[in-house]
Amino acid sequence: MKTAIIFSSTHGTTEKAAQLLREHLKGDVDVIDLKKCPNQSLTDYNSVILGSSIYAGSVKSRLKQFIKQNQNELGTKKIGLFLCCMYEGDKATKQFEMAYPDELRSQSVANGLFGGEFIMSNLNFIERKLIKKIDGVTTDVFKMNAQEIENFADQFNV
Ligand SMILES: Cc1cc2nc3c(=O)[nH]c(=O)nc-3n(C[C@H](O)[C@H](O)[C@H](O)COP(=O)(O)O)c2cc1C
16 A cells, blocks of 8 residues: 655745645655645545645645645545644634645545644744734744544555
């Protein structure tokens, strides 16, 4: 079984999550950055895991575009879906539902909310202003959930 973890990340958190997830998955796994490979072919893979971060309530447009372009082929694969985001609980679940189309969510064998990070030195001026205004955050926050990543892998490996 060959698996592709295909992710879209702005400041690297989703990439870190994807790499961590790879360590827990069985079989041959490639981690693919949509920024570098926007037209990645899925032909070689039986399983595809899609992951993105959330900005202003929305999944990254690169991932949206990729899903649109590969809708039919994705329908033939074993699917897993995850998000990196700072919201938790119902708010995070709502974001997840908005992020991925119904068909993919009903096909998915593992869904993950892996948490997120604010690393001030990675953010631009406007991003720092926004998170200060909206969340009151002015220092680094690390909320990546390694246990969730492991649980996701256990579910996906079955
Ligand atoms: C400007 C800005 C807006 C954000 N908006 C949201 C949001 O609407 N919901 C949320 O849960 N997290 C939000 N986040 C948190 C990011 O999803 C989080 O920082 C994530 O770890 C970023 O991952 P990346 O580096 O892979 O892009 C926001 C972060 C920034 C900097």
